[in-house]
Amino acid sequence: xxxxxxxxxxxxxxxxxxxxxxxxxxxxxxxxxxxxxxxxxxxxxxxxxxxxxxxxxxxxxxxxxxxxxxxxxxxxxxxxxxxxxxxxxxxxxxxxxxxxxxxxxxxxxxxxxxxxxxxxxxxxxxxxxxxxxxxxxxxxxxxxxxxxxxxxxxxxxxxxxxxxxxxxxxxxxxxxxxxxxxxxxxxxxxxxxxxxxxxxxxxxxxxxxxxxxxxxxxxxxxxxxxxxxxxxxxxxxxxxxxxxxxxxxxxxxxxxxxxxxxxxxxxxxxxxxxxxxxxxxxxxxxxxxxx
Amino acid sequence: xxxxxxxxxxxxxxxxxxxxxxxxxxxxxxxxxxxxxxxxxxxxxxxxxxxxxxxxxxxxxxxxxxxxxxxxxxxxxxxxxxxxxxxxxxxxxxxxxxxxxxxxxxxxxxxxxxxxxxxxxxxxxxxxxxxxxxxxxxxxxxxxxxxxxxxxxxxxxxxxxxxxxxxxxxxxxxxxxxxxxxxxxxxxxxxxxxxxxxxxxxxxxxxxxxxxxxxxxxxxxxxxxxxxxxxxxxxxxxxxxxxxxxxxxxxxxxxxxxxxxxxxxxxxxxxxxxxxxxxxxxxxxxxxxxxxxxxxxxxxxxxxxxxxxxxxxxxxxxxxxxxxxxxxxxxxxxxxxxxxxxxxxxxxxxxxxxxxxxxxxxxxxxxxxxxxxxxxxx
Amino acid sequence: xxxxxxxxxxxxxxxxxxxxxxxxxxxxxxxxxxxxxxxxxxxxxxxxxxxxxxxxxxxxxxxxxxxxxxxxxxxxxxxxxxxxxxxxxxxxxxxxxxxxxxxxxxxxxxxxxxxxxxxxxxxxxxxxxxxxxxxxxxxxxxxxxxxxxxxxxxxxxxxxxxxxxxxxxxxxxxxxxxxxxxxxxxxxxxxxxxxxxxxxxxxxxxxxxxxxxxxxxxxxxxxxxxxxxxxxxxxxxxxxxxxxxxxxxxxxxxxxxxxxxxxxxxxxxxxxxxxxxxxxxxxxxxxxxxxxxxxxxxxxxxxxx
Numbered sequence: 001x002x003x004x005x006x007x008x009x010x011x012x013x014x015x016x017x018x019x020x021x022x023x024x025x026x027x028x029x030x031x032x033x034x035x036x037x038x039x040x041x042x043x044x045x046x047x048x049x050x051x052x053x054x055x056x057x058x059x060x061x062x063x064x065x066x067x068x069x070x071x072x073x074x075x076x077x078x079x080x081x082x083x084x085x086x087x088x089x090x091x092x093x094x095x096x097x098x099x100x101x102x103x104x105x106x107x108x109x110x111x112x113x114x115x116x117x118x119x120x121x122x123x124x125x126x127x128x129x130x131x132x133x134x135x136x137x138x139x140x141x142x143x144x145x146x147x148x149x150x151x152x153x154x155x156x157x158x159x160x161x162x163x164x165x166x167x168x169x170x171x172x173x174x175x176x177x178x179x180x181x182x183x184x185x186x187x188x189x190x191x192x193x194x195x196x197x198x199x200x201x202x203x204x205x206x207x208x209x210x211x212x213x214x215x216x217x218x219x220x221x222x223x224x225x226x227x228x229x230x231x232x233x234x235x236x237x238x239x240x241x242x243x244x245x246x247x248x249x250x251x252x253x254x255x256x257x258x259x260x261x262x263x264x265x266x267x268x269x270x271x272x273x274x275x276x277x278x279x280x281x282x283x284x285x286x287x288x289x290x291x
Numbered sequence: 292x293x294x295x296x297x298x299x300x301x302x303x304x305x306x307x308x309x310x311x312x313x314x315x316x317x318x319x320x321x322x323x324x325x326x327x328x329x330x331x332x333x334x335x336x337x338x339x340x341x342x343x344x345x346x347x348x349x350x351x352x353x354x355x356x357x358x359x360x361x362x363x364x365x366x367x368x369x370x371x372x373x374x375x376x377x378x379x380x381x382x383x384x385x386x387x388x389x390x391x392x393x394x395x396x397x398x399x400x401x402x403x404x405x406x407x408x409x410x411x412x413x414x415x416x417x418x419x420x421x422x423x424x425x426x427x428x429x430x431x432x433x434x435x436x437x438x439x440x441x442x443x444x445x446x447x448x449x450x451x452x453x454x455x456x457x458x459x460x461x462x463x464x465x466x467x468x469x470x471x472x473x474x475x476x477x478x479x480x481x482x483x484x485x486x487x488x489x490x491x492x493x494x495x496x497x498x499x500x501x502x503x504x505x506x507x508x509x510x511x512x513x514x515x516x517x518x519x520x521x522x523x524x525x526x527x528x529x530x531x532x533x534x535x536x537x538x539x540x541x542x543x544x545x546x547x548x549x550x551x552x553x554x555x556x557x558x559x560x561x562x563x564x565x566x567x568x569x570x571x572x573x574x575x576x577x578x579x580x581x582x583x584x585x586x587x588x589x590x591x592x593x594x595x596x597x598x599x600x601x602x603x604x605x606x607x608x609x610x611x612x613x614x615x616x617x618x619x620x621x622x623x624x625x626x627x628x629x630x631x632x633x634x635x636x637x638x639x640x641x642x643x644x645x646x647x648x649x650x651x652x653x654x655x656x657x658x659x660x661x662x663x664x665x666x667x668x669x
Numbered sequence: 670x671x672x673x674x675x676x677x678x679x680x681x682x683x684x685x686x687x688x689x690x691x692x693x694x695x696x697x698x699x700x701x702x703x704x705x706x707x708x709x710x711x712x713x714x715x716x717x718x719x720x721x722x723x724x725x726x727x728x729x730x731x732x733x734x735x736x737x738x739x740x741x742x743x744x745x746x747x748x749x750x751x752x753x754x755x756x757x758x759x760x761x762x763x764x765x766x767x768x769x770x771x772x773x774x775x776x777x778x779x780x781x782x783x784x785x786x787x788x789x790x791x792x793x794x795x796x797x798x799x800x801x802x803x804x805x806x807x808x809x810x811x812x813x814x815x816x817x818x819x820x821x822x823x824x825x826x827x828x829x830x831x832x833x834x835x836x837x838x839x840x841x842x843x844x845x846x847x848x849x850x851x852x853x854x855x856x857x858x859x860x861x862x863x864x865x866x867x868x869x870x871x872x873x874x875x876x877x878x879x880x881x882x883x884x885x886x887x888x889x890x891x892x893x894x895x896x897x898x899x900x901x902x903x904x905x906x907x908x909x910x911x912x913x914x915x916x917x918x919x920x921x922x923x924x925x926x927x928x929x930x931x932x933x934x935x936x937x938x939x940x941x942x943x944x945x946x947x948x949x950x951x952x953x954x955x956x957x958x959x960x961x962x963x964x965x966x967x968x969x970x971x972x973x974x
Contacts, residue, residue: 004498007528011494018491036770038902083949090956093716097909100902101948108941116328117592118516120548127551129527136494138527210523211491212516212548216328220489223777223898230774255495261458261485265785268778275775276763324941361934367799367892368884372691372931379688393798397890400801415798458788460797467791 003134008256009249010132014141014210016248017148021203022225023232023240024151025196031172031235032192035095039079039103040200041222042110046072047201048213049110052119061122069201075106076197080189103218110215121208140209147206148241151199155237168192172235231271233281242282247271314357315350315618317342317608318383320373320398321412321601322390325365326459326488329515329544330390333598334412335360336590338387341605344585351609352617359383363394370394371401378405384618387604389413390597393460399426408611408624410604412597414538415464419647427627427647429603429637430596431561431655433465433512434472436538439559439655440510441469441476443668447533449507453482453500455493455521457513461539465512481505486517493517494524501530508532514539519548526552533557538655542595546660557668559655561596561637564665578634599636607633607640673830673920677823681816690815694887696927697822698880703907703919704829705876710905711914712837713869714849715765716773718901719780720877725787725896726753727878728885732802733793735886742805746882753878754871761870765863777898784896799892802885818887825883826920829876833916836872845869849914877904910951912958921960 022044029037050071054064083098090098124143129136159165170178171188179185204213211217224247232243247267254266274282319338322331342358350356359381363370370389377383378401385408389395392415399418402409402425411418411428418428444452454469456462466483473480482503484496500506509532511521518540525534534556536545541560546553562569566579582602583594608623610633615622630649633640638654659668684690702724709715730749734740740748764775787794794800805812812818836842844865847855856862885891894900903926911922929947933940955962 004502007498008495011492011498015492030770036773083953087953087956090952091913093710093909093913094952094956094958097906098949098952100906101945101952103945104941105945105949108939108943108945111324111328111941112938115592116324116332117544118329118519118548120519120550127523127527129529136527136529138523207491210520212519214516216324216326217489219899227774227778230771234770252492252495255486256499259485260496260499261789262785264487265782268782272764272775272778275767275771279767279771281771323938362937362940366894367890368888368895369930371888371890372688372695375691376688376931379686379691391798393892393894396799396801397888397892400889417798458797463791463796464798 006133006135008252010137012249012252016245017145018207019224019228020241020244023228023244025200026229027240028192028196038099041218042103042106043072043197043200044204044221045218047204048208051205065205069198072201073194073198076193080193118212118214120212123209144206233283236283239283314355316357316383318377318386319360319388320363322365323362327365327391330597333595334601337598337601367393367397371397374398374401412600429600434468436559437469437472440535451479451481451505453506453509455484455511457517462513493521510535512537522549523552543593553660557659563599563636603635687815696924697826699927700920700923701829701880702877703923704833705873707908707919709869709873712845717776718773719776721900722780722783723753723874723877724881727881728891731882732885735803749882750875750878754875757871757874761867765866780901788893805886912960915960918960
């Protein structure tokens with residue numbers, strides 16, 4: 001019985017780490033621009049699909065992964081340059097619609113440049129399952145969980161110890177004041193979209209051996225990542241990770257103990273309850289509206 | 292009076308000549324994008340390829356074929372709108388399409404009202420049971436897949452099986468059919484789990500199945516990446532009882548995705564997947580090898596049985612038109628209903644007034660994954 | 670308003686066949702949802718990413734009551750719309766306290782829960798493959814054919830727009846607009862913001878459900894495809910595309926985004942690329958949406974000597 005619970009928990013953590021990675025991407029862009037980037041899931045797709053196609057072209061896996069991340073970062077920056085910046089001054093809702101348009105465009109491009117088939121990446125370190133407390137875990141899951149932890153640490157360092165990171169935070173807190181201090185908002189936007197796209201792509205590559213990848217995986221992953229980011233408190237890095245892991249565990253335990261058909265519904269009901277009780281998410285600050 | 296008759300005859304001749312010039316319009320609506328793109332994409336490619344080939348060979352009834360096809364994205368409402376467009380605007384002579392059951396069923400009332408022959412490429416039994424006057428279909432039904440699997444399970448001494456299925460239309464329909472016919476084969480379904488269409492991990496559901504006492508085999512009804520993840524998780528959890536997949540993953544791609552974990556998995560499928568290894572005496576060999584080679588050399592992709600359904604649909608339509616000697620909708624419909632002994636990629640088709648699919652269980656082969664490829668089981 | 674009536678009355682001259690009517694009817698049904706949704710998004714300033722859920726309650730509610738329980742369609746339609754409004758009212762009370770993206774998430778979650786129930790309870794709904802719906806009939810007279818439906822939907826669209834315009838000009842409408850500007854300021858000036866938000870939410874839900882029920886009866890078949898969160902987002906995109914806080918903008922947005930995919934079929938596999946590009950470019954160069962931008966341009970031209 002406890003082995004069963006251990007298995008549910010491990011499954012939940014694996015899935016949760018995936019959601020957390022996607023949620024972090026939402027978080028970075030939100031902090032810099034207050035935009036919910038609905039194309040975030042597409043970066044995950046681009047990471048996986050590009051890596052698979054580079055690998056197919058004969059590149060070794062690490063190089064293919066690197067190239068895929070670079071490609072996604074470039075696309076992220078292009079999104080700022082050609083879509084977000086020209087629409088400067090538009091309302092946040094308009095910017096969100098622009099990202100929805102971008103998501104459709106990217107999906108369409110992916111289906112043409114690559115194909116509409118499902119692709120797999122090889123597991124980074126074999127498929128021999130690891131046994132923990134009577135439950136099993138695929139080695140790739142450790143990669144996902146480990147890299148997520150590493151990224152959280154790196155992001156913390158970036159935002160608290162580097163000038164660019166601090167500039168992004170400053171813009172997030174007060175755009176005008178940051179501008180007056182000589183921070184280039186344009187550069188901050190460029191960096192944060194590039195970073196978030198790279199992060200999404202990395203997530204896409206890490207999970208491709210477990211979940212496979214295709215031109216339309218971005219839709220659901222983007223949705224779950226958004227839910228995780230909100231659950232944790234939009235804009236909070238630790239919140240995104242907590243939200244992702246919570247969502248993953250909720251789904252797994254819901255499927256295990258209540259009903260696998262209703263596991264997503266169970267997760268969303270709990271998110272609703274949490275939001276009603278804590279309107280700023282698990283770790284979100286209590287925001288006040290300026291009058 | 293005589294003059295009138297001459298005039299009428301001349302008019303008829305002119306209009307017949309004009310008709311001979313006009314192409315035969317084949318309409319199609321397919322899920323080329325969306326969650327069922329893995330069905331619609333090869334279907335679309337197959338229709339394009341073979342319309343081109345038929346035209347290169349001089350067309351049908353001395354007329355060229357013209358394919359008018361729309362992407363329904365797997366959305367039943369879009370499918371209905373496109374079907375209306377095919378009927379009202381494009382005035383097609385026949386429709387081959389409907390990748391999914393939902394799309395097909397949404398269109399059925401339209402073709403019935405318009406009196407237009409419609410060959411569906413979707414799986415569920417409801418499409419042809421009860422028989423609808425203008426509606427035919429080419430793939431095997433999900434009930435046949437269940438029958439085939441349970442027969443094989445029984446032969447291996449299984450009496451208690453677990454079911455795991457996705458939340459999509461194909462999955463749910465097959466799940467219901469399997470639950471319905473299990474008793475006929477003396478098999479108890481002791482566990483029934485579900486996963487979402489784009490879930491990334493099914494170990495939780497499989498753990499529950501593993502911990503259900505008495506499970507002797509597991510059947511996974513689903514398509515896309517889900518069954519491949521199920522297969523991987525299945526091995527990860529070290530479950531050793533036989534795993535059966537459905538005809539929904541009948542392509543080489545499934546093996547490529549699931550890798551070593553797919554070894555020993557069985558599924559019912561058309562002979563297309565094992566085309567080359569069929570004995571030369573097999574009457575189906577010629578047609579499946581020819582289709583497989585044509586598709587694979589042209590698109591550089593592994594063939595799937597789904598494209599085969601579109602091939603069968605188009606060829607049945609062509610056969611019916613030739614038999615009817617015209618594209619008159621009622622005559623083509625009657626000719627379709629009378630087709631006997633047509634050898635397609637799915638098997639021998641024997642249509643009748645009571646059966647608008649015309650396939651039987653012999654058309655299904657039980658395949659097994661051995662050394663990374665499909666082979667005939669046993 | 671007169672322009673809309675004239676448009677609805679004269680459009681059939683341009684409709685050559687039943688397929689054209691079909692598109693016009695779908696535009697009308699979407700426009701009805703969008704006009705209702707615009708009351709919530711454009712005027713009350715509250716986002717909803719779950720309106721496909723209410724649309725679904727209307728569609729499936731009316732479908733199940735007529736097909737499985739033999740209700741007369743009109744009663745089923747009214748009951749389903751009332752049920753959607755009641756649900757919106759009940760859930761809206763706690764949810765509408767949330768702001769911005771949190772509200773978006775809550776409504777998104779609500780819509781997804783409804784869509785999961787619809788897809789899972791196949792005994793009632795037919796599951797993912799959908800279910801047949803009886804035609805709309807009243808006292809033995811069955812509404813059939815695209816032309817009859819066109820006039821019904823057209824009349825309902827005019828009525829919805831009329832209702833919306835009147836509401837906006839009423840004290841309630843002014844209160845709603847005040848909410849959009851600043852909720853705190855509105856409350857300070859004595860507006861019961863919670864009650865007004867709830868009213869807009871429930872009304873827009875009921876309108877969406879009505880359109881959903883009509884869609885189901887018109888099509889004769891309904892699948893969960895129209896209840897997914899993607900459809901919710903599609904509806905919001907229509908409202909913003911046409912122009913937030915503009916009733917006619919909602920109509921135009923629905924018309925353009927419903928008809929566009931039909932025109933884009935000529936692009937074949939490039940359809941999505943073109944559609945995405947059109948969406949992005951429009952929002953980049955007309956950030957306030959089609960109708961307000963064009964209206965502003967026209968006004969500027971008039972002012973210029």
